[in-house]
Amino acid sequence: MVKAEKACPVAFHPASTLDYLPVAQLRQVQLQRLGAIVRRSYDHVEMFRKRMDQHGLHPHDVRSLDDVARLPFTVKADLRDTYPFGLFASPMQEVVRLHASSGTTGKPIVVAYTKEDVGVWSSVMVRTFAACGLHEGDVIQNAYGYGLFTGGLGIHYGAEALGATVIPISGGNTDRQIMVMKDFGVTAICCTPSYFIHLMERARELGTDIKELPLRAGVFGAEPWTQAMRDRIEAESGIKAYDIYGLSEIIGPGVAIECQHQSGLHIFEDHFYPEIIDPETCKVLPDGSEGELVLTTLSKLAMPMIRYRTRDITAIVPEPCPCGRTIRRMKRISRRSDDMFIIRGVNIFPSQVEAALLSVEGTMPHYQIVLTREKGLDKMEVQVEVTSEVFSDKIRAMENLQAKLAKALDNTLGIRVEVSLVEPHAIQRSEGKAKRVIDNRKM
Numbered sequence: 001m002v003k004a005e006k007a008c009p010v011a012f013h014p015a016s017t018l019d020y021l022p023v024a025q026l027r028q029v030q031l032q033r034l035g036a037i038v039r040r041s042y043d044h045v046e047m048f049r050k051r052m053d054q055h056g057l058h059p060h061d062v063r064s065l066d067d068v069a070r071l072p073f074t075v076k077a078d079l080r081d082t083y084p085f086g087l088f089a090s091p092m093q094e095v096v097r098l099h100a101s102s103g104t105t106g107k108p109i110v111v112a113y114t115k116e117d118v119g120v121w122s123s124v125m126v127r128t129f130a131a132c133g134l135h136e137g138d139v140i141q142n143a144y145g146y147g148l149f150t151g152g153l154g155i156h157y158g159a160e161a162l163g164a165t166v167i168p169i170s171g172g173n174t175d176r177q178i179m180v181m182k183d184f185g186v187t188a189i190c191c192t193p194s195y196f197i198h199l200m201e202r203a204r205e206l207g208t209d210i211k212e213l214p215l216r217a218g219v220f221g222a223e224p225w226t227q228a229m230r231d232r233i234e235a236e237s238g239i240k241a242y243d244i245y246g247l248s249e250i251i252g253p254g255v256a257i258e259c260q261h262q263s264g265l266h267i268f269e270d271h272f273y274p275e276i277i278d279p280e281t282c283k284v285l286p287d288g289s290e291g292e293l294v295l296t297t298l299s300k301l302a303m304p305m306i307r308y309r310t311r312d313i314t315a316i317v318p319e320p321c322p323c324g325r326t327i328r329r330m331k332r333i334s335r336r337s338d339d340m341f342i343i344r345g346v347n348i349f350p351s352q353v354e355a356a357l358l359s360v361e362g363t364m365p366h367y368q369i370v371l372t373r374e375k376g377l378d379k380m381e382v383q384v385e386v387t388s389e390v391f392s393d394k395i396r397a398m399e400n401l402q403a404k405l406a407k408a409l410d411n412t413l414g415i416r417v418e419v420s421l422v423e424p425h426a427i428q429r430s431e432g433k434a435k436r437v438i439d440n441r442k443m
């Protein structure tokens, strides 16, 4: 079966109407909700009230959407400092769900939802799936982890509200995932892009050709990935790979999604108001400029977030999308300012390494960056898996490929790095977010 035969007409879902509101009406909805949420935060969240008072601001100072820029920022450390419930704006009796995201260090951050919040979450997830061309009758395999992580349940309730059939398989047990995908007639899968690559690989080993299955869409997120990675996934699986964006601090998955045109992610901005700022000066940048994404939740009751600094680097796309949605798009996020590491004075993002590696034929989309320090000098090694054909080939071919990769990396990064070719499966597979950088310099 080829890709074209898998495509089916996109049915319009009534929930998507909100994606197409006339712009003036959308701005009005945003402004009205902004006023209410600033008021609510001021009245119920001590940290926010203190900061507003320090700035000499009062909720009635918010009269236009431009006034958002006057409000104080919220950062991840604020969630840790107020652990566990310090930023809640609702009493616990009204909170129907808690989620938490594990931090790399110390205490997790805790997020809360009222019944209304859970409803909003489901509704943005319905709009998300609808934008990906999914509808009632689709069979959605949800391989995001269920539990405190927002990915599993966020996708789950959205898919149910859509009227699709959900398979709550959660992450892991790859062979069973493939069996289910095959036997249950799965038409869409949700997981991290790196896990899907692992699934494709394992399916091949088990003699299953994903192109032959009814699977036609993947909703991939929770980690940055590049266009080059998407091209690989689509070419090898015959599915359409959609980029989904979300974060627990804002709601979970369902903040933004690509439509059929796959050229930027539509932000559900009737609920999440986006700004792009210069991360150094904190000044708001005009649409089209690249900077850090800042989001304000416009309708979240239990835990409103005012101007939350996401650390994700993107830009608002100024042009309208051919799909006709009026909610604005942002460029795909391939890097987070948190992911950046500095080697010999040069700023490097893992996504730059990924794009350079995948531009060379014969490589697999599995790689790892290992940083070490020898005699006070930083060293960067890129380990990349190669196809078994290349690996079993003559030493000469290996050396050739190694040189090509080193050159591609040199051109992209502007510094010399060491490239090691490793055999298939040498790099550990992740069932959730892939670990791309191992920094041994601090030890």
Ligand SMILES: [Zn+2]
Pocket: 259, 260, 261, 266, 321, 322, 323, 324, 325
């Ligand atoms: Zn669109």
